[in-house]
Structures are given as C-alpha cells and as structure tokens.
Amino acid sequence: MKIEGEHLFNGSREEVWALVRDPEVLASLLPGTTDLKQLSESEYEGSITLRIGPVTGAFSGKIIVEDENPPESCSLVAEGEGKPGFFKGTGDVELLEQDGGTLMKYGGEIQIGGKLAGVGQRLIDMTSKSMIKQGMKSLDKVLAERTGKE
Amino acid sequence: MARLIGKPLKRNEDPRLLTGQALFVDDVELPGMLHAAFLRSDYAHARLKGIDVSAALEREGVVAVYTAEDMGDDWAPGPPLVIPPPTIEEVTFNTRTQVPLVKEKVRHAGEPLAVVIAESRYIAEDALDDIVVDLEPLPAVVDIERALDADAALVHDDLESNLAAHLVQTKGGYQSAREQADLIIKRRIVMDRGIAGAMENRGIVAYWDNKQQYLTVWDTTQSPIPIRNGLAGMFGLSEHQVRVIAPFVGGGFGPKIMMFYPEEVVLTWATLKLALPIKWIEDRRENFYATTQERGQVHEVEMALTEDGRILGLKDDFIHDSGAYDPYGLTIPLNTQCHVLGPYDIPNFSSELHVVFTNKTLTTPVRGAGRPHGVFVVERLLDIAARELGIDPSEIRRRNYLPNDVFPYDNVIIDQAFANFIIDSGDYLPAMEKALDMIGYKDFIENEQPRLRAEGRRVGIGVVSFIETTGVGPYEGARVTIESSGDVSVATGVGTQGQGHFTSFAQVVAEHLGVKVSDVHMVTGDTAQFHWGTGTFASRGAVVAANAMNAASSIVRKKILELASELLDAPEDELEIEDGEVRVADVPRMSISLGELAQKANPLRGAVEPGTEPGLEATAYFGPNYGATAFGTHAMIVEVDPETMNVEIRRYVVVEDCGTVLNPLILDGQVHGGVAHGIGNAFYEQLFFDDNGQLLNASFADYLIPTSAEVPTIEVGHTVTPSPLNPLGSKGAGEAGAIPVPALMAQAIENAIGEAGFEILESPMSPLKLFNLYYGDKEQ
CATH class of the missing domain: 3.90.1170.50 (Aldehyde oxidase/xanthine dehydrogenase, a/b hammerhead)
Structure with a gap:
C-alpha cells in the first residue's frame, strides 16, 4: 500500500524538525502508542495498539530515521509485529518553506501481513489516512503550544 | 420388483440433520x-x-x-x-x-x-x-506467469526453478489443421477460482x-x-x-x-x-x-475452424498454479486438458502444460476440479468464432457435437486416471434442444430481446454445453445384511458430506430386497464398519458405491430366495419379495418375513451345511474400467445494468444427463447447489493476493459467496443416456452444476451488452471488472 500526502505547518522548518525528532511528541501523535523509547540517535522502539475493523491488537516494533538532513529531509523505516500480523514501511519526509510556514511532504510504502492483511485489508487505507490526519492535528497542537502561534 | 430407483423420495437422513441429532466432528466430547x-x-x-x-x-x-x-x-x-x-x-x-x-x-x-x-x-x-x-x-513467488523467470525466488531451494510439472499432450496434428483453416481464433484466457467454502x-x-x-x-x-x-x-x-x-x-467439495x-x-x-x-x-x-483451494490458470489458446464453423483443431498452452506443494499430482490440469475437448469432435489437439510452485496455499480439486477451466476455454472460443462467422451460438455447437454413433469415443489423450480419455456414451443434441425449448430461446431472440432492447434494456441469453468425467475407479464396496428384525443394514467405505447417500443408496438396496427405504440403515465413512474403499470424490458415489450396493444386494436377494424356496417348498421363480416378506405369488398366505429368514439363516443349534455361509449377508465391490462421462446444457437469461454493470440472472435452465437417475429430488438439489457454487465462481468468488503472497480477502466480509439474492430459481430438466459401464447405468452429478456456469455467464453478459469487440476472456468476473472492461476504453 502506498501512502502520500502533504501538510502545511504554521512554523519554521527548524521548529517542525525539532518536533518530529522528539520521542515524547512522537508518542503523543498516535493514540495507542506506549513505551516509546529512543534507543539511539536515530532509532526508536515501542508498541502500539491498533484497531482496524475487526482486527485489534498490539504491535511491537521500531522506527529508524535514516539519511537525516536537518531541517530538510529524512527517510523512515518502520516495522512491527504482533498478534494481528506484521507491518513494514519505508517513507520519505521532506520539509519545504512555504508561505511563511513549512510544508511537509511525505510518501512511502507499507507492507502488511497476517490477519491485518487478510481481514483488515478493506479498512487499512481509510484507517491509515485517518491516523495520519489525527497525527498531523496533534503536531499542529504541540507546535502551537511551543511557538505560541495559532 | 417395486421400482424405487428413480423415485423422488425425501431423504432418510434429514430428520436427524434438521433436528440437530446428527453427529459432526465438533459434537464429539470425550472425558x-x-x-x-x-x-x-x-x-x-x-x-x-x-x-x-x-x-x-x-x-x-x-x-x-x-x-x-x-x-x-x-x-x-x-x-x-x-x-x-x-x-x-x-x-x-x-x-x-x-x-x-x-x-x-x-x-x-x-x-x-x-x-x-x-x-x-x-x-x-x-x-x-x-x-x-x-x-x-x-521474496515471494506470486504471479504464475513470472514464477519461471530466471530471477524468481525459489519455493523449493533444491529445485532449479519453480517448475512443478511439464507435459505435452497431442491428438492428430494441430499444425496441419491450422494450415487448412479458414479462421483462426487466438486469445489469452485467464481463469481463477477460490475456496470451496464448505459450511x-x-x-x-x-x-x-x-x-x-x-x-x-x-x-x-x-x-x-x-x-x-x-x-x-x-x-x-x-x-x-x-x-x-x-x-x-x-460439505466436502474436494x-x-x-x-x-x-x-x-x-x-x-x-x-x-x-x-x-x-x-x-x-x-x-x-x-x-x-484448507486447499483451486486457483489460477493462464491459457494461450488457438482454435482453427472452417468457414462453416467446424473445429479443425485446438491448441491450448497453459500454466497452472500448484501453490506451495503438489501432493495432488496433475489431477486438476489433466481435467482441464480433457474438458477443453468438451462434447465436440476436435480431431487435432495440442496442449502444453506448465505447473508452477508459488508461495500460496496448495491447490487441489474443488467441485469441478479444473473442468470449469477447460469448459470456459472451449466455449469462449466457440462463442467468438460464432460471432466472427455470423453463426448462432447454439448452431455452432450443434455443428461440432460428436455424433451418436462414435461411442465409446477415444480422445487419445490421457485423463486424470492416467488412462486414455474415453467418453463412454453421449447424446448431446437432445439435451441442448431441451434446454433451448425450456428457456424459450427462439422466442427470446426473435421477440423478447428486440422488444426489451428497444426499451433500452440490456438483456442477453446464453447457452453452453459441457461434459463431466465422473465415476472413476478404482473401486468401492458395500456389505448388505438382513438383520433378525427384518431391517437391512448396509455399510460402505465412502464418507458422506450431504449427498443424500443414506437415501439414494438405500433405494438401490430396497429395490432388490423388497423393504421400505426407511428400513435400510446405512453406515458410511466408518472404517470399523467397512474395511475397504477409497472415498467420496470425482462425482463417483452414485456410480461406484451405488453399483457395489447393487451387486451386494443382488447376492443377498439370491440368498433370500434360495432359503425361502426351501422353507416354503416352492420354486424360486414363483416367489416374490414385497413389504419385508417373501411370498409365493398368488398364494399370499404362504409367506415368511425377512427377519424370520435371517434368523433361520443364522441358527443357534443344528448344523450349517458345508459350503454355505451363515446369515443373509453379502459383500461386493464394483470398479469400472474407466469413468462414465455425464453431460448437459445450461442456458441463462441475464440483464445488465449499464450504469453499475451489475448483473441480474433472470432465468436459469439446466438440462443434465447423468444416465440413470437414482433419486431426482436429490439430483435436483445437487444441481442447484452446483449452480450456486458456479455462480460464485463466475461472478463473486476470487482470492486476491498481494506481491508478498498475502491473502487480502480472508473473510466472508470480503470474499463473496452468492446468497439467495444472487442465486435465481433454477429450472432443471433431464435427458437419460445410461452408461454402459455399470449395471445401474448411472453417471455422477455432484460437480456438474458448477462446471459450465463461468462460460455461460460470459456468453450471456456479452449477448446482453451486444457490442462488437466486447469480449470476456477472464473468470471470475465481477461488477467492477465488468465496468472496467466495458468503460475502460470509453469516455465516461
């Protein structure tokens, strides 16, 4: 499954960059994320409980940030597995200056397997879109708190 | 003898099944x-x-x-x-x-x-x-057309490639037939199926x-x-x-x-x-x-014809998906090869088969077992040829049927039993004519279709023929015993998955032994009750097991008559067995019940004469030389909604010839179930895998099985061409209903669309696929 999209932040590239590289913030992004730990400069580990249609359960996994070029771009590798199956994703994030704010462009590909694929397939697309939307919203909120801009 | 064979009797087993008293595996509870x-x-x-x-x-x-x-x-x-x-x-x-x-x-x-x-x-x-x-x-091997690529991952590391099997079968010489042809139809045809989906x-x-x-x-x-x-x-x-x-x-289904x-x-x-x-x-x-499935085949096919629509030859090279392993050998693709020949006179044939391993659940027969693929191929080619030549679809079939005087007809290639594919008997034209008559073919084409088309409605008709190889060996057996109560107990090795064995087999036994069908107690599928046999598959119960019942009960009948003749002091030919007793014809008072006879045949004292056996019991086996081939014609009328490409089946007619019918009620039920299964295969049921071999629709929410809303009333007619290969003259029918449906539905939908160049070369279809096929090249 391919994921692609963009989001305009009301803040500078440096502010947005600092935001997404903060594990505390990352953990708050997605509901159901627990125990997010930073293993190294670029590696995080944690678990997330997901509910996709009839499929629900916890995944444990990690996120690795690669090819960092602050505050412009990075690549992400995420993988997780749990009772509902597994997922493995790669993505690219780009931050561009636009209209006094920052435009985040993201794109990537996710492989899923097991029950998640067999039973949840139909709802994956919708669920992932709504999760991304929710995540961006949380980022906006934290960003606003930090910068004081509305 | 009372004629019980052929009576539409209700099933002996239904009261137990319908009141929840029948034992299924999950009912077994042990301390x-x-x-x-x-x-x-x-x-x-x-x-x-x-x-x-x-x-x-x-x-x-x-x-x-x-x-x-x-x-x-x-x-x-x-x-x-x-x-x-x-x-x-x-x-x-x-x-x-x-x-x-x-x-x-x-x-x-x-x-x-x-x-x-x-x-x-x-x-x-x-x-x-x-x-x-x-x-x-x-990396997973998923696409069967890329499984043999040099850079494909290997499902089995010890093999050089993912090739599971390769063989070529020929009959006559296709190349020379091709040179003489007026018309060559060449297409790529893709067939997929799905799970059996037993309840x-x-x-x-x-x-x-x-x-x-x-x-x-x-x-x-x-x-x-x-x-x-x-x-x-x-x-x-x-x-x-x-x-x-x-x-x-x-439900078994394979x-x-x-x-x-x-x-x-x-x-x-x-x-x-x-x-x-x-x-x-x-x-x-x-x-x-x-649980095993049946899935994809990709065919590259060619049919060579004369200008009057006679088939000169057919070439069908195809790839078959075996899944991860191949314990079931070549049964499915060999069935496909045989059924590509159909009921037709195809003198020249060539077929090269590649079976490939993939990283998917293994494939073994599912109701039809490769036959629907073969039927789809030949019927589609005939439809395309008929259109190109301006011949009616029913007429082009009529011109190519094997004539009545060729049977037994040797098709030269080998079948799934690894013997020559011989069709024992057939009479194809009456089955088609009956189907055309039942559906009102002529009237639909001449009157109803033009009238509805004028109203802007997309209605279409289809008619396809098929054969089904059934009733293969090696053998089955049965033991028939008259109990001291006068009831009859029967045991056989085949198992039962809803086919009505407890009734249709009982009818065969009761016919010989003059008892009520309900007094025949059947045990199937218990190895403690019967030691020998192979199983229930390949539409063979009513052929192989029923003929074993027939043989065993004939022997018991002989034993009954011998003993009764002695006890009643009357010649055997004056005796009749009716209502559970043996009577001297015309002297009703001179009679003895079967129960009493059974007791006398198994005395507690005295001596059993040398060379005789105690009891009224016999075990017999039946094994045919080769399988009996059933056949028939299906016809359907559909209406396609041009906006959504949803298809409504308005009429469905089946004419089935499975030789002697043991119980027409049970037969019709099997045909109904088969057609329902076939409608699923033709229009709803398909397994989707992603590039990593992940199944994407592993639930009944996403894998669609037709419901009562999608399955129309099915009108069933029969012709009877008994098989010469067994005493009952029976042929199998369990899979027949499902086999021609994909081919039929494709033809009927094309006819409903009624536009040049609109061809369905893929099965199963779905409203979405149909929509893309139809609107793909058009401005929307």
Whole structure:
C-alpha cells in the first residue's frame, strides 16, 4: 500500500524538525502508542495498539530515521509485529518553506501481513489516512503550544 | 420388483440433520479431552531461524507445545496423494509434498509452525501469543506467469526453478489443421477460482487409548479408509488398531479429500504421545489459508475452424498454479486438458502444460476440479468464432457435437486416471434442444430481446454445453445384511458430506430386497464398519458405491430366495419379495418375513451345511474400467445494468444427463447447489493476493459467496443416456452444476451488452471488472 500526502505547518522548518525528532511528541501523535523509547540517535522502539475493523491488537516494533538532513529531509523505516500480523514501511519526509510556514511532504510504502492483511485489508487505507490526519492535528497542537502561534 | 430407483423420495437422513441429532466432528466430547491451536506463519515465504516456546509452556492450562524439532524422526513430508502419470513420455514431475510443521522454510502464509495443546481452545489460542518466532522474510513467488523467470525466488531451494510439472499432450496434428483453416481464433484466457467454502470447516478429534492400544480419529475427511491406512503406516500401527470415522460432514467439495493435512498428522502424533483425546476445529480464517483451494490458470489458446464453423483443431498452452506443494499430482490440469475437448469432435489437439510452485496455499480439486477451466476455454472460443462467422451460438455447437454413433469415443489423450480419455456414451443434441425449448430461446431472440432492447434494456441469453468425467475407479464396496428384525443394514467405505447417500443408496438396496427405504440403515465413512474403499470424490458415489450396493444386494436377494424356496417348498421363480416378506405369488398366505429368514439363516443349534455361509449377508465391490462421462446444457437469461454493470440472472435452465437417475429430488438439489457454487465462481468468488503472497480477502466480509439474492430459481430438466459401464447405468452429478456456469455467464453478459469487440476472456468476473472492461476504453 502506498501512502502520500502533504501538510502545511504554521512554523519554521527548524521548529517542525525539532518536533518530529522528539520521542515524547512522537508518542503523543498516535493514540495507542506506549513505551516509546529512543534507543539511539536515530532509532526508536515501542508498541502500539491498533484497531482496524475487526482486527485489534498490539504491535511491537521500531522506527529508524535514516539519511537525516536537518531541517530538510529524512527517510523512515518502520516495522512491527504482533498478534494481528506484521507491518513494514519505508517513507520519505521532506520539509519545504512555504508561505511563511513549512510544508511537509511525505510518501512511502507499507507492507502488511497476517490477519491485518487478510481481514483488515478493506479498512487499512481509510484507517491509515485517518491516523495520519489525527497525527498531523496533534503536531499542529504541540507546535502551537511551543511557538505560541495559532 | 417395486421400482424405487428413480423415485423422488425425501431423504432418510434429514430428520436427524434438521433436528440437530446428527453427529459432526465438533459434537464429539470425550472425558479429559484437550484442545489444539496452531501457530501459523504470517509470512508467505520466510526462513525459520528460531522458535522459542518456553513462555507458552509456562502458561497455566497448557499441556504441551510442539514444533517440527519435537517430532524427531516422525517428522516427514506427506506422501503424495496421487502419483504422477507414468503413461506419457517426457513428463516432468517434481514431487514436493506438504510438511506437518515447518522445519526450515515457510512456503505459504498460514503454514503451521507450532501446535499448542491445552485444557481449552481459549488457553491454547492465548498461548500462541507467547511463542516467539524468528522468521526471515524472503521474496515471494506470486504471479504464475513470472514464477519461471530466471530471477524468481525459489519455493523449493533444491529445485532449479519453480517448475512443478511439464507435459505435452497431442491428438492428430494441430499444425496441419491450422494450415487448412479458414479462421483462426487466438486469445489469452485467464481463469481463477477460490475456496470451496464448505459450511463446516475441517475438524479432527484424535484419541490414542493406551490400555486398549487403539487409535480413534474423527475426521471431516472425504476419504476415511485411506486416512486410516496412512496413519497406521506412518505410526507403525496395524490397520486394525486404527479406526477413522468421518461422521456427518457439512460439505466436502474436494478440499476434504486432500491428505494428509498437517493437522491430521500432528494431532495423531500428539495423542500417541499424550494418550489423551485432542480436538482441533478449524476456524474460518484458518480455512482461508490452511484448507486447499483451486486457483489460477493462464491459457494461450488457438482454435482453427472452417468457414462453416467446424473445429479443425485446438491448441491450448497453459500454466497452472500448484501453490506451495503438489501432493495432488496433475489431477486438476489433466481435467482441464480433457474438458477443453468438451462434447465436440476436435480431431487435432495440442496442449502444453506448465505447473508452477508459488508461495500460496496448495491447490487441489474443488467441485469441478479444473473442468470449469477447460469448459470456459472451449466455449469462449466457440462463442467468438460464432460471432466472427455470423453463426448462432447454439448452431455452432450443434455443428461440432460428436455424433451418436462414435461411442465409446477415444480422445487419445490421457485423463486424470492416467488412462486414455474415453467418453463412454453421449447424446448431446437432445439435451441442448431441451434446454433451448425450456428457456424459450427462439422466442427470446426473435421477440423478447428486440422488444426489451428497444426499451433500452440490456438483456442477453446464453447457452453452453459441457461434459463431466465422473465415476472413476478404482473401486468401492458395500456389505448388505438382513438383520433378525427384518431391517437391512448396509455399510460402505465412502464418507458422506450431504449427498443424500443414506437415501439414494438405500433405494438401490430396497429395490432388490423388497423393504421400505426407511428400513435400510446405512453406515458410511466408518472404517470399523467397512474395511475397504477409497472415498467420496470425482462425482463417483452414485456410480461406484451405488453399483457395489447393487451387486451386494443382488447376492443377498439370491440368498433370500434360495432359503425361502426351501422353507416354503416352492420354486424360486414363483416367489416374490414385497413389504419385508417373501411370498409365493398368488398364494399370499404362504409367506415368511425377512427377519424370520435371517434368523433361520443364522441358527443357534443344528448344523450349517458345508459350503454355505451363515446369515443373509453379502459383500461386493464394483470398479469400472474407466469413468462414465455425464453431460448437459445450461442456458441463462441475464440483464445488465449499464450504469453499475451489475448483473441480474433472470432465468436459469439446466438440462443434465447423468444416465440413470437414482433419486431426482436429490439430483435436483445437487444441481442447484452446483449452480450456486458456479455462480460464485463466475461472478463473486476470487482470492486476491498481494506481491508478498498475502491473502487480502480472508473473510466472508470480503470474499463473496452468492446468497439467495444472487442465486435465481433454477429450472432443471433431464435427458437419460445410461452408461454402459455399470449395471445401474448411472453417471455422477455432484460437480456438474458448477462446471459450465463461468462460460455461460460470459456468453450471456456479452449477448446482453451486444457490442462488437466486447469480449470476456477472464473468470471470475465481477461488477467492477465488468465496468472496467466495458468503460475502460470509453469516455465516461
């Protein structure tokens, strides 16, 4: 499954960059994320409980940030597995200056397997879109708190 | 003799089934019974690097957790179920059979890695979560047309490629036929199918009683006797120490004849170790991964014809998806090759087959077993030829039918039994004419269709013919006994999965023995009751088992008459058997009941004369030289909604010729079920895999099975062309309903669309695919 999209932040590239590289913030992004730990400069580990249609359960996994070029771009590798199956994703994030704010462009590909694929397939697309939307919203909120801009 | 064969009697077994009194595997409850759950691979292709079950073993209520390593020397890939064909030259066949638990490499999603045995299924399922598996994912082989590419991953590392089998079959000379042809039709045809979707999933209860040294296995198998023999062999037991019971089974349709499933081996191995009964019932999601399927074929085909629509030759090169293993040999693709020839006179034929391994669940026969693929190919080509030549679809078939005087007709190529594909009998034209008449073909074409078209409605008609090879050997048997009550007990080796065996077989027996059908008590599928047989498959029960019933009850009848003649002091030819007694014709008071006769045949004192046997009992077997070929014509009227491309079936007509009909009520039911299955195969049911071999629609929410809303009223007619190969003259009918539906639906939809160039070359279709096919090139 391919994921692609963009989001305009009301803040500078440096502010947005600092935001997404903060594990505390990352953990708050997605509901159901627990125990997010930073293993190294670029590696995080944690678990997330997901509910996709009839499929629900916890995944444990990690996120690795690669090819960092602050505050412009990075690549992400995420993988997780749990009772509902597994997922493995790669993505690219780009931050561009636009209209006094920052435009985040993201794109990537996710492989899923097991029950998640067999039973949840139909709802994956919708669920992932709504999760991304929710995540961006949380980022906006934290960003606003930090910068004081509305 | 009262004519009971051919009567539309209600089924003996239905009161038990309808009131919930029939025993299914999941009804088996034994003291101390444990429950098994299997840990299955989420990956389609992966190397097993390690597996740690220690946490699972600590969970309260878990009795044991086993992996391949624990099985030691008992771990072995399953024996092939069907040996590859020895009769044709230069056949390649690489046997790679399924394993009980994955040892080194996962080859399809859902393959079992470990089994947990616990006090309840809940505990067992929870304990699956405690197992830590280290799997290294490998690239998966999914697309059958790329499976033989040089850079494709290997499903079996010890083979040079993913080629499972390769063979070429020919009849006459296609090339010279092609040179003489006025018209060559060349197409690429893609066929896919799906799961069987039986209402009851698989289930096993296995119990080794250590004190009795006796193994009992309740199994949803279609083939209890070979399972008994195989398990005894695998675990060093005498066949008399093993009893396999296939009780009532909620639908077989083919996948339940597959053996040995990993679960059958693992549960038996585990009960031999634990000496406690263990139950495993497959859940619906497991069924989508762990029960065999029937899937894709890609055909590159060519038909050579004369300008008046006569087939000169046909060339069909195709690839068949075997899935991860190939225990079932070449049964499905050989059926496809044979059924491409159909009921037609095709003097020149050539077919090259490649079977490929893929990282998907293995394929074995599902109702139709490759026949729908073959029928789809030839019928589609005939439809396209008819259009090109301006001939009516029914007329082009009429011109190509094998004439009546050619039977038995040798098609030269070999069939799934590895013998020459011989059609025993046939009379194709009356079946088609009856179908055309029933559906009102002429009136529809001339009046109704033009009228409805004028209103802007897209209505269409289709008519296709098919054959179905049925009733193959090697043999089945039956034991018929008159009990001292006068009732009749019968045992046979075949299992029953809803076919009405308890009635149609009883009709054959009751006809000979002058008793009520309801007084014939049938036992099927219990190896303790009958020792010999193969199973219920290939539409063979009403041919092979029923003729064994026929033979055994004829012998019992002879015994009855001999003894009654002696006791009543009347010549045998003056005796009649009616209403459970033997009477001297015209002297009703001179009679003796069958129960009394049975007692006299089994005296407690006195002497049984040398050379005679006690009781009124006989065991007999029947094995045909080759299979009887049924045939028929299906016709349908559809309406297509041009906005949504949804298809409504407005009429459905079946004319089925399966030789002598044992019970027309049961036959019609089987035809109805078959057509429903066929509608699913033609328009709803398809398994979708992604590039990693992940099944994307493993539930009935996403995998559509036709419901009563999609299945129309089915009108069934019959013609009767008895088979010369067996005394009853019967042919099989269990699969016939499903076989021609994809071909028929394609033709009817094309006719409804009625536009040049609109061709359906793929099955199954769906409203979405139809929409894309139709609107793909058009401005929307």
